[in-house]
Amino acid sequence: MNALFEKLDRGLTGIRLYGIAPPKLATDPERLGEIAAQHVARLRQLAPDGLVVYDIQDEPGRSGQARPFPFLPTVDPERYAYDALAELEIPKIVYRCVGAQPREAFSRWLDTVRAAGGRRLSVLVGAPSAQSRGSGLPLAEAHALARAAPSLMVGGIAIAERHVTKLDEHQRMLAKQDRGCRFFITQSVYDAASTKSLLSDYALELQARGRAPAPVVLTFSPCGSARTLELMKWLGISFPRWLENELRHSADTLERSIHLCERVFADVQDYAREKNLPIGINVESVSIRKSEIEASVELYRRLTGQLASRP
Amino acid sequence: MNALFEKLDRGLTGIRLYGIAPPKLATDPERLGEIAAQHVARLRQLAPDGLVVYDIQDEPGRSGQARPFPFLPTVDPERYAYDALAELEIPKIVYRCVGAQPREAFSRWLDTVRAAGGRRLSVLVGAPSAQSRGSGLPLAEAHALARAAPSLMVGGIAIAERHVTKLDEHQRMLAKQDRGCRFFITQSVYDAASTKSLLSDYALELQARGRAPAPVVLTFSPCGSARTLELMKWLGISFPRWLENELRHSADTLERSIHLCERVFADVQDYAREKNLPIGINVESVSIRKSEIEASVELYRRLTGQLASRP
Numbered sequence: 373m374n375a376l377f378e379k380l381d382r383g384l385t386g387i388r389l390y391g392i393a394p395p396k397l398a399t400d401p402e403r404l405g406e407i408a409a410q411h412v413a414r415l416r417q418l419a420p421d422g423l424v425v426y427d428i429q430d431e432p433g434r435s436g437q438a439r440p441f442p443f444l445p446t447v448d449p450e451r452y453a454y455d456a457l458a459e460l461e462i463p464k465i466v467y468r469c470v471g472a473q474p475r476e477a478f479s480r481w482l483d484t485v486r487a488a489g490g491r492r493l494s495v496l497v498g499a500p501s502a503q504s505r506g507s508g509l510p511l512a513e514a515h516a517l518a519r520a521a522p523s524l525m526v527g528g529i530a531i532a533e534r535h536v537t538k539l540d541e542h543q544r545m546l547a548k549q550d551r552g553c554r555f556f557i558t559q560s561v562y563d564a565a566s567t568k569s570l571l572s573d574y575a576l577e578l579q580a581r582g583r584a585p586a587p588v589v590l591t592f593s594p595c596g597s598a599r600t601l602e603l604m605k606w607l608g609i610s611f612p613r614w615l616e617n618e619l620r621h622s623a624d625t626l627e628r629s630i631h632l633c634e635r636v637f638a639d640v641q642d643y644a645r646e647k648n649l650p651i652g653i654n655v656e657s658v659s660i661r662k663s664e665i666e667a668s669v670e671l672y673r674r675l676t677g678q679l680a681s682r683p
Numbered sequence: 684m685n686a687l688f689e690k691l692d693r694g695l696t697g698i699r700l701y702g703i704a705p706p707k708l709a710t711d712p713e714r715l716g717e718i719a720a721q722h723v724a725r726l727r728q729l730a731p732d733g734l735v736v737y738d739i740q741d742e743p744g745r746s747g748q749a750r751p752f753p754f755l756p757t758v759d760p761e762r763y764a765y766d767a768l769a770e771l772e773i774p775k776i777v778y779r780c781v782g783a784q785p786r787e788a789f790s791r792w793l794d795t796v797r798a799a800g801g802r803r804l805s806v807l808v809g810a811p812s813a814q815s816r817g818s819g820l821p822l823a824e825a826h827a828l829a830r831a832a833p834s835l836m837v838g839g840i841a842i843a844e845r846h847v848t849k850l851d852e853h854q855r856m857l858a859k860q861d862r863g864c865r866f867f868i869t870q871s872v873y874d875a876a877s878t879k880s881l882l883s884d885y886a887l888e889l890q891a892r893g894r895a896p897a898p899v900v901l902t903f904s905p906c907g908s909a910r911t912l913e914l915m916k917w918l919g920i921s922f923p924r925w926l927e928n929e930l931r932h933s934a935d936t937l938e939r940s941i942h943l944c945e946r947v948f949a950d951v952q953d954y955a956r957e958k959n960l961p962i963g964i965n966v967e968s969v970s971i972r973k974s975e976i977e978a979s980v981e982l983y984r985r986l987t988g989q990l991a992s993r994p
Contacts, residue, residue: 535924536924539924563876564876565874565875565876565923565924565925566924568923568925569923569924569925569928571925572924572925572928572929573924573928576928576932612876612879612880613846613847613850613876613877613880613883613884614876614879614880614882614883614954617880617883617884617887618883621887643925
């Protein structure tokens with residue numbers, strides 16, 4: 373049995389994922405082939421339990437601030453995962469922004485999942501706000517429809533930054549579990565305290581309701597420059613002031629960020645162990661700069677080492 | 684030479700203080716004598732480098748929320764420190780809320796300091812806001828007047844919680860140093876991240892200006908009940924959500940708080956060491972319950988142990 377499905381089916385700690393965004397839609401076919409070949413090579417080398425493929429949408433409503441990088445549409449993540457990376461044997465967890473499409477598109481996709489045979493994994497993401505959804509599918513309806521495809525294992529996102537202000541993210545997680553979600557993936561963790569706070573309320577709520585936890589996969593990304601830092605902040609990732617200072621004033625921002633990710637993960641890992649919460653890691657590079665991608669590979673190695681040595 | 688003055692004169696790390704509030708003004712003389720005898724006995728046993736005596740003022744303007752405990756005026760901290768605890772030989776650091784009194788009262792006090800002979804230590808505290816000061820003395824003017832008493836070594840308060848929103852507490856610290864402050868004392872630290880953020884900006888500002896750091900004494904207090912937690916929150920002490928959960932849901936809140944204080948201190952201590960900032964500790968009990976006072980003694984022992992073993 374595949375390691376990822378076993379860990380998910382049994383709610384185990386120790387899931388190891390690597391995440392990528394699909395190439396830009398405007399990429400010419402030859403270059404697309406090269407990128408896919410690089411992804412295959414990198415992932416064979418890393419051999420994670422699974423590959424995360426993001427669904428990058430333009431979000432003009434987000435944070436009211438100008439996007440630091442221009443938005444460029446990407447190849448459809450589903451097609452990239454299953455066509456361009458077809459030769460990659462590991463399970464793929466494909467993100468799907470359900471709020472960006474009407475119900476019919478989601479239903480058609482479910483048909484293809486059923487037709488594909490074998491188990492599939494997807495993280496369903498709602499619209500950032502009811503306003504931004506427009507005629508898109510509400511997340512709860514997508515969850516209800518997805519139950520008709522038993523071969524599909526659905527995960528959800530868990531956002532510690534949202535918990536800081538609203539204090540209800542743990543209840544959203546439980547509601548998603550009620551609607552069939554079997555695991556969660558966070559956005560990049562640089563703020564150990566807010567992540568521990570979410571895990572704390574989640575653990576208390578599970579205990580109060582007599583429920584079992586779903587694995588929470590913590591995402592980590594290297595940060596090699598002030599520009600990447602700005603992008604990550606724009607994406608909603610929070611940085612404690614001292615940690616942002618460390619990055620901004622370091623002679624080697626990239627190496628410093630890797631070291632800080634290790635420390636943040638150790639802190640959250642210790643806490644999750646105390647609370648008997650199964651966790652995992654997902655490493656990605658939010659930037660496509662070569663140095664930051666290489667750093668994500670190094671970070672993946674270090675965090676999986678930490679995951680194995682302090683289970 | 685006394686250890687405290689040596690550490691302050693040389694800007695060394697490792698200052699060890701214990702803090703108390705004076706007894707209530709309404710305490711009858713016999714009971715007052717008993718309390719002073721208990722303080723003397725406890726402090727002789729602990730043998731800190733110095734004793735902090737707080738100046739507790741009613742602050743109706745604070746946070747707009749009802750005070751969880753009624754305000755009762757206390758014996759004047761100066762008189763308590765030097766009269767009631769006269770037999771206690773260690774240096775005393777007496778807090779003085781300068782905003783609560785007119786200029787004449789401050790000048791008269793400076794005359795008594797000069798007349799007393801020997802070195803004295805005081806932490807001067809401004810009014811919580813310009814409005815609440817009324818006809819009281821502005822802090823900067825108090826600093827200017829205090830320079831006429833060279834035997835008085837002045838310290839200031841440093842509030843990490845204020846830094847989170849205003850991001851200028853490090854500049855206030857530097858301004859206080861410019862006006863003669865030689866050390867800082869924080870309020871109770873339960874939020875490692877905000878304390879590290881203040882130290883981070885302080886270290887960067889010192890570096891930018893080519894200045895030497897003043898010792899920053901970190902205050903720690905045990906928390907034995909939900910009621911003490913509410914009082915500490917009302918006092919402006921911030922608790923990360925997960926840590927507040929730990930306290931509220933622990934079978935032994937008091938012991939849990941001691942353990943958490945040790946972890947918070949270890950985190951801040953490691954960071955201060957990296958930044959070459961001299962730090963110290965000050966332990967107090969914000970409550971007068973016997974169990975919490977005993978816990979403060981235990982906490983003092985553990986933190987001074989930690990201070991010595993990981994200098």
